[in-house]
Amino acid sequence: MIPAAFDYKKADSAEEAIALIAEHGDEAKLLAGGHSLIPMMKLRLAVPSVLVDIAGVNDLSYIDDRDDHIAIGALAKHRSLETSDLLIAECPLLAHVASKVGDPQVRHRGTIGGSLAHSDPASDLPAAVLALGGSLVAKGPSGEREIAVADFFTGYFESALSEDEMLTEVRIPKAPGSSWNYQKFNRRAQDWAIVGVAAVEVQGATQVSLVNMGSTPLRASAVEAALAGGASAAEAAEAAAEGTEPPTDLNASPEYRSHLARVLTRRALEAGGVS
């Protein structure tokens, strides 16, 4: 399968990339690792007429210690998240979840910024970042703005980024030594999660998010409220599917996904000792 023809532009800086997408409008797409975009282009689900390759913007692949948070450049690859000593120490959930994306070849190419901007509700990293909280930095022609993670995922494959903006940085609050767990349920190696659950303790509160239980990654608010009110892990997990709209596909019905959400939430809370 070959993508439809497009013009290819290489940007050497975020500013150059932003100028190029401003010039070409909604016909243009940013290309980082390409592991979400290229498969969609091969299937002609995406037919951009201009690709702006940002993979060469070297100063956006950092993972930096910034006092109370970790700043991750949008072009940091999954493999570098997975193996980062800083992340493993300060934000182990994110390093672990990065190691569960796709397979090694995918993790050598895919980037955190690409995964978040793609906003696939079935992806691992968006849900992990949502559970952790923090914020995302978007750069556009008129400058930079910070978007709270809770406001970022707005719909099915849609985010708060506007057409002329580029995601440049992910800011994750440090959570060293806190309890965490990630449950990814799939039938075959390297598949997307049929349902996934991330649970992590952040400043004394338990934050839980769900993969593939709606049109965006979701916080399991009812579970979090039950835990805050003193419920046990098993009791709180019963509320995992509340307020969700799980999709139906070849793998699972909405009812089965709801069942999985409850079971996986209980496992995440119990295995991680998070509750």
Added chain:
Amino acid sequence: MEISVTVNGANQSSEVEPRTLLVYYLRDELGLTGTNVGCDTSSCGACTVHVNGESVKSCTMLAVQADGQEVTTIEGLAPSADELHPMQQSFQDNHGLQCGYCTPGMVMAACSLLDENPSPSEAEVREGLEGNLCRCTGYHNIVKAVLACSGQDVS
């Protein structure tokens, strides 16, 4: 557009259409047909090559993305025409293939795995080859070949 890629140590300058996938550039432009196209959906790993020393699926990368990079294919592994790379030899010694279609990708993925983890456990080999499908062997001899190549006793 004009790209310049180092493939198996040799510099290649070529004119490619931006939509050309790396695997078709390698096979059709350069004649390096050892890299196979399997599923063409980044699942099976038959098209695995190394880009700057790391395994990638060349059906999910554009040739233009390899501009200025170093690519190694299965043809570039063996030290000479008479000698196999230790991983290739280990696949042969341990019967790590039947039909052979997945083998080039499997060998490239296995080399990348040992670069990152020189002495993996059996479970780590199985997980590390998660991105490569083999429909013949049931994986046992492939895993054995990789463990043997890492210097571990598989007898």
